[in-house]
Amino acid sequence: MSSPEPAPxxxxxxxxxxxxVLLGLLSVVVTPILVIIxxxxxxRVIEKVLGLFNDRNPAEQVALYSLVPLLLLIAACIFFGxxxxxxxxxxxxxxxxxxxxxxxxxxxxxxPTYRHPMTMEDISPxxxxxxxxYNLLMRYGKQHPLGQSFQAxxxxxxxxxxxxxxxxxxxxxxxxxxxxxxxxxxxLAAERAWWNELSxxxxxxxxxxxxxxxxxxxFVIFRxxxxxxxxxxxxxxxxxxxDQAIDTLLPTLEVGRKLAPYSRTLVRVMIAVVIxxxxxxxxxxxxDTTPVSPEARARLAAALKGGDPEAGARHxxxxxxxxxxxxxxxxxxxxxxxxxxxxxxRQHFWVSYFNCFGPLFFLPHATLNRMGDLYQDWAxxxxxxxxxxxxERWDEFQKEMSGPGLKNPMGRYLALMGIPAYEKVAQNYWSxxxxxxxLLERLAKP
Numbered sequence: 001m002s003s004p005e006p007a008p009x010x011x012x013x014x015x016x017x018x019x020x021v022l023l024g025l026l027s028v029v030v031t032p033i034l035v036i037i038x039x040x041x042x043x044r045v046i047e048k049v050l051g052l053f054n055d056r057n058p059a060e061q062v063a064l065y066s067l068v069p070l071l072l073l074i075a076a077c078i079f080f081g082x083x084x085x086x087x088x089x090x091x092x093x094x095x096x097x098x099x100x101x102x103x104x105x106x107x108x109x110x111x112p113t114y115r116h117p118m119t120m121e122d123i124s125p126x127x128x129x130x131x132x133x134y135n136l137l138m139r140y141g142k143q144h145p146l147g148q149s150f151q152a153x154x155x156x157x158x159x160x161x162x163x164x165x166x167x168x169x170x171x172x173x174x175x176x177x178x179x180x181x182x183x184x185x186x187x188l189a190a191e192r193a194w195w196n197e198l199s200x201x202x203x204x205x206x207x208x209x210x211x212x213x214x215x216x217x218x219f220v221i222f223r224x225x226x227x228x229x230x231x232x233x234x235x236x237x238x239x240x241x242x243d244q245a246i247d248t249l250l251p252t253l254e255v256g257r258k259l260a261p262y263s264r265t266l267v268r269v270m271i272a273v274v275i276x277x278x279x280x281x282x283x284x285x286x287x288d289t290t291p292v293s294p295e296a297r298a299r300l301a302a303a304l305k306g307g308d309p310e311a312g313a314r315h316x317x318x319x320x321x322x323x324x325x326x327x328x329x330x331x332x333x334x335x336x337x338x339x340x341x342x343x344x345x346r347q348h349f350w351v352s353y354f355n356c357f358g359p360l361f362f363l364p365h366a367t368l369n370r371m372g373d374l375y376q377d378w379a380x381x382x383x384x385x386x387x388x389x390x391x392e393r394w395d396e397f398q399k400e401m402s403g404p405g406l407k408n409p410m411g412r413y414l415a416l417m418g419i420p421a422y423e424k425v426a427q428n429y430w431s432x433x434x435x436x437x438x439l440l441e442r443l444a445k446p
Contacts, residue, residue: 022093022097024079026078026093026096026097026100029100029104030075030078030100031074031075031078032357032360032361033100033103033360034074036107036360036361036406036409037406104360106407107359107360107406107407108359108360108363109363110359110363110364110365110366111363111365111366111369112365113365114325114365114368114369114372115369115372115373116321116325116368116369116372116373116375116376117325118318118321118322118325119210119322119326120208120209120210120264120322120323120326122322123264123315123318123319123322124205124206124262124263124264125262126205127203127205127262129201129203129205130203130205130206130207130262131205131207132201133198133201133203133204133205134204134205134206134207136194136197136198136201137198137204137217137259138215138217139194140191140194140217140218140221141215141216141217141218142215142216142217142218143215144215144218147217147218147221148218150191150218150220150221150224152220152223152224153180153183153184153187153188153224153228155177155180156180160173160174160176160177161173162227162230162231164230164234164278164281164282164285165281167285167288170234170285171234171238174231174234174235174238175235175238177231178235181228181231181232181235182232182235184228185228185232188224188225188228191221191224191225192225195225195229195251195252195255196251198251198255199250199251199252199254199255199258200254201258202258203258203261203262204255204258204259204262205262206262206263206264206265206268208264208265209326210264210322210323210325210326210327211323211326211327212323212327212339213339214265216265216267216268217267217268217271219267219271222255222271222275225252225255226252226255226256226274226275226278226279227278229248229249229251229252230249230252230278230279230281230282232248233245233246233248233249233282233286234282234285234286234289236248237285237286237289237290238289238290240290241290242286242287242289242290242291242292242293242296243292243293243295243296245286245290245292246283246286246292246296246297246299246300247296247299249279249282249283249286249300250299250300250303252275252278252279252282253276253279253280253283253300253303253304254303255272255275256272256273256274256275256276256277256278256279257272257276257303257304257306257307258272259271259272259275260272260273260276260312260315260316261307261312261315263315263319264319264322264323265319265323266316266319266320266420266425269315269316269319269425270425270428273425273428273429273432274428276432276436277428277431277432277435280304280432280435280436280439281435283300283439284439284442287442297443298443300443301440301443301444304436304439304440304443305440309430309433310383312429312433313379313382313383313426313429313430314379314382314383316382316425316426316429317375317378317379317382317422317426318375318379320375320418320419320420321368321371321372321375324368324371324418325368325372328364328367328368329364329368332354332355332358332362333354333355333358333361333362333410333411334351334352334353334354334355334358335351335355336362336410336414337351337354337410337414338351354410361408361409361410361411362408362410362411362414363407363408363411364411366407366408366411367408367411367412367414367415370397370400370401370412370415371415371418371419374393374394374397374419377393378390378393378422378426381393382422382426382429382430385430387423387426387427387430390422390423390426391423394423397416397419398416401413401415401416402416
């Protein structure tokens with residue numbers, strides 16, 4: 001009678017511990033893969049994922065953080081499944097790691113180069129003395145004490161609509177609020193001195209670094225100065241002082257004309273377009289209202305001349321792209337999401353988690369190459385005044401970036417979030433250019 005075969009010896013403790021660690025690692029790396037698969041199946045999932053970074057909405061964060069126990073339970077189930085399937089075979093464990101390595105390599109493989117390399121200096125070349133003009137401009141920056149403390153003078157109710165169209169309403173508005181406007185103009189003596197000094201620079205430089213939190217001009221000071229200066233010039237025209245009205249208007253026109261060419265931000269270009277458009281409308285109001293001497297007309301024409309409208313249109317399209325190209329590659333995906341979607345805190349768990357698995361979620365070259373293609377096409381369309389075709393190109397871009405797929409889910413979503421509504425901006429730009437050309441033609445006539 002043969003003796004029974006001995007039972008297989010249990011694995012020694014170090015081997016069992018090693019298997020637990022390896023299977024635990026596999027369980028951990030499965031989680032981001034499941035997230036990516038879920039995003040690939042339904043693009044709305046990424047909005048919930050990005051909600052983890054939205055610390056401006058505490059209720060949403062609480063709801064999402066309550067999912068952590070569920071995620072831990074899923075991870076435990078995955079670990080238990082791996083333990084049942086793989087724990088008794090080193091070959092299967094190795095095959096599991098090999099499979100995930102291949103999948104990770106596929107998801108993390110980025111395009112090798114940028115198709116549209118550009119820098120801030122390419123769209124805003126350095127010139128002698130730009131630091132002086134930039135420092136003066138940013139005396140009223142959003143982060144500068146003067147910019148933060150400035151308060152626009154208040155009007156009595158109802159607050160006037162300080163817009164030059166329609167003309168009859170503009171005339172009625174400035175006449176009815178004349179006393180307040182004149183008092184404000186006196187009150188703004190320090191700001192007027194700054195405004196006039198700024199207008200005397202031949203160029204106004206921009207030294208802002210490629211960073212989403214870089215210093216930009218405070219909008220309220222530019223709105224206040226432009227609105228009050230055109231109102232005062234209009235009142236002087238109504239009083240029959242045409243030359244004085246032109247001289248009051250010229251600093252505003254000069255500031256508007258000089259802000260855009262060296263701008264590194266879309267915000268500054270848009271401010272410039274609005275200011276210049278208001279100044280041109282006011283110049284026409286003055287010429288329609290009262291006689292202006294040939295000398296004053298010549299000064300106005302000189303301020304309007306110069307510049308390349310097509311180059312200005314291309315510059316307008318490239319500012320936002322160059323900003324993204326300058327800062328995105330320097331940051332990991334968790335940090336990018338935190339900057340865009342929250343107050344900028346990079347301390348909570350989700351930032352570190354997504355930074356750890358960043359290459360699986362965000363491919364900077366692929367993201368910025370698609371954005372660069374869009375901006376290049378838009379620049380060509382806007383330079384050729386084919387603004388009506390921008391939406392068609394945008395629809396193509398949206399379809400490409402929001403379609404199903406496993407690669408670069410965060411990059412594709414962030415690319416869609418990071419692009420402003422440029423169509424209206426382009427329309428305003430060419431509207432302003434047409435008004436400028438028409439005014440120049442008017443001034444050329446005797």
